[in-house]
Amino acid sequence: MRGHAVRRQLVSIALLAAASLGGVSTAAGKGSAPPPPLATNPTPIQIFGVWHCGNHYCDWQQEINMIAFDQDNRWLLERGGSGADSARPAVNLVVLSFVHPLKLLQRTDTGELGMIPKGMSQEVVNYFKAAGIRVMLSIGGITYTDAWDAALSMDPETLGAHAATRGGRAPSSPRALVIANAAQ
Numbered sequence: 001m002r003g004h005a006v007r008r009q010l011v012s013i014a015l016l017a018a019a020s021l022g023g024v025s026t027a028a029g030k031g032s033a034p035p036p037p038l039a040t041n042p043t044p045i046q047i048f049g050v051w052h053c054g055n056h057y058c059d060w061q062q063e064i065n066m067i068a069f070d071q072d073n074r075w076l077l078e079r080g081g082s083g084a085d086s087a088r089p090a091v092n093l094v095v096l097s098f099v100h101p102l103k104l105l106q107r108t109d110t111g112e113l114g115m116i117p118k119g120m121s122q123e124v125v126n127y128f129k130a131a132g133i134r135v136m137l138s139i140g141g142i143t144y145t146d147a148w149d150a151a152l153s154m155d156p157e158t159l160g161a162h163a164a165t166r167g168g169r170a171p172s173s174p175r176a177l178v179i180a181n182a183a184q
Contacts, residue, residue, distance in 0.1 A: 049093035050076065051138070058097050058141065060119030061110060069127065077131040093134045096120050098141040101151040104166075105159045115166050139163060 054060040055072075079090040099116050100109060107114035111121065116137065125135045140148050151159050 047093050048091045049095060050091050051095050051097050053097055054119050056119065059100070060096065060098075060117035062119055064119050064121060064124055066123060066127065069124065073127070076128070076133070089131050089133050091133060093136065094128045095136045095138050096124070097138040098144065099137050099139045099166075100147060101140050101144055101159065102147045104139060104162050105151045105155060107162070113166065115162055137166065 052073075054062075054064065055069075056062045076090050076094065078087050080086055099120070103109035104115050109115055109117055111118040120137060128135050
């Protein structure tokens with residue numbers, strides 16, 4: 001029974017983080033303009049994404065040299081080749097992997113607000129956003145399963161609130177955040 005409850009919390013937090021961190025997209029904070037009209041023949045959503053581990057074992061604990069970062073990642077911004085699509089991005093989503101769940105909860109990491117690694121800087125996020133690529137941060141990973149269990153057993157509400165805060169959509173309260181997720 002406990003395992004089922006932990007999985008349910010984990011799924012709720014993962015969905016919350018995905019929805020919240022989508023707020024890092026290029027559409028965030030553009031004001032309250034009306035939505036564009038619907039297409040006559042809508043096209044299904046297509047996601048072409050990549051998991052990005054940075055330059056240090058997916059922990060992003062080293063500062064990023066943006067010149068070297070650009071040289072290593074330019075292919076994501078410009079797919080190359082010939083023709084009209086050559087200058088378009090190769091992806092429309094980059095997932096920066098991984099935020100450590102316990103460090104996020106306890107605010108003991110090396111980067112912004114103590115919640116993310118220093119390599120996952122706003123500069124890295126803006127690098128992709130400037131090309132119209134959405135950016136998400138992935139919490140956890142296979143090597144962090146013990147950290148996930150610990151964070152969820154310690155304080156799942158605060159973990160979710162911290163994930164939402166980093167995504168730019170701070171909830172009115174951690175309790176409201178958890179209640180909203182439990183209703184889904």
